[in-house]
Amino acid sequence: MKERQYDMTHEEKMKLLIDEKYPLSAKYDPEWIYENKMGCQCLWLVESLSQIMTLKPGMRILDMGCGNALTSIFLAKEFGVTVFANDLWVSPTDNWKRICNEGVENLVFPIHGEAHNLPYADNFFDAVVCINSFQFYGTADNYLSDYMAHLIKPDGQFGLVVWGPDKEFTGKVPADIGEKWWPDFYYFHSLDWWKWHFEKTGLFSIEAGDDLAGDGVRVTRQWAKIMEKYDNTHNNEIMRWNRMVAKRNSYQADDFRN
Template identity: 35%
Template sequence: MNTSFTDTFDRDFLLETMMGPNAMRITEEMASFLPISPGMRILDLGCGMGISSILLAQKYDVTVFAADLWVSPSDNAKRFASLGLDSKVIPFLVDATKDIPFAHEYFDMIISVDSYQYFGNNEHMLPKLLPFVKKGGFMAVAIPGFVQEYPEGQLPKEVQPYWTPEWYFYSCPWWRTLWEKEASIVLTDLREMDSCKQAWDDWLQSPNPYAQRDSAMMEAGAGQYFNIIQLIGRKI
């Protein structure tokens, strides 16, 4: 059995930089479904502290534009430089809901891991982002969600004490319906990701106080209703 890149990476570094279920592990699985080749330009939108960007740059030898709203690009730049990636991963401060500071048809792919649900759960974001992707390029997102759609007021009892509307958790069919409204992209892949449990288990070992809060939720059994949804579309 081949050892994953994520499992060989500095564990302490990962635990300190996770901001949710292990984004490096999730990115590694999703990337295996994408035609990534050296020299590509990839926008990592909502990169957090950049562990998804690090995976892409180190494993695939691509140039990554690491964009986030909440994490300082100066802090990310130091992190990338500490790994010798300052010429491969370029940090930006970007609010996806506002102007996006890149050229049209500049990227081979846009990737978003555990962040797209916050700004992309509407009919406006895909048509806004796709002009920045080359024709034939890909849009790929991995988002936490529910294994099925739960009508308002009918969440499982294990989830109810912890749930807030700001989770923006939806099901695979919900996301399929949304993406199929966009005529300039063909949905090539929609699946529940295999790394869901391991990514959550990694996160719960982080010293991040949000991880400690999530431990009680997972111990209560809420995780049996969670998945991580992979959506990949090709621009036509």
């Protein structure tokens, strides 16, 4: 499929960033969102995830792969939670400036941390939130048991939003999505794959999961329009955003090794 050329103005793009389906996100300056974008409209995604999570003032939240900390700022402002904004590639100093500019410096703390060497105590977090990053580092069979689960309190939640196909495929990439499919896109998995990835450890139980309540394909296409991506990889009925919440079971990973 040949990419079509569109003459969207900047103002038209800004209007598309405000979506009545996500009223909390609509309160934020679209210029700020666009300036700090990293691959998605992260506020839509975190707002959708928040609808199926338990978030209360005073809770400690790990925002894994927070990027420019927009999701961390959102969670602090909207729910009064304390957020550790963890990222490997974005400078904590740069994130701190954004955090202070938004007036949540008492609730959001920027951390430089690599996903396999996180600087937190066991059972420290009430919940983990991960928006469009877990696929980059969390797909190994031992990642949850060796590097993540011990950080979450028993009965705490892990909230995940990831992009992926409606179901797993093997062999050649389907022609319907193959136009801009790069080799590293194989880390994008279906919702059922992610559920199994968590459940098979015995450390988590799935509490909820869907394609943003049926909105996952539309959100994909709307963001593609904003970014002027009109290839079939980003415009189809297969690829969509999914959200999932898993509860941390009470026993520890080491119980399996004794």
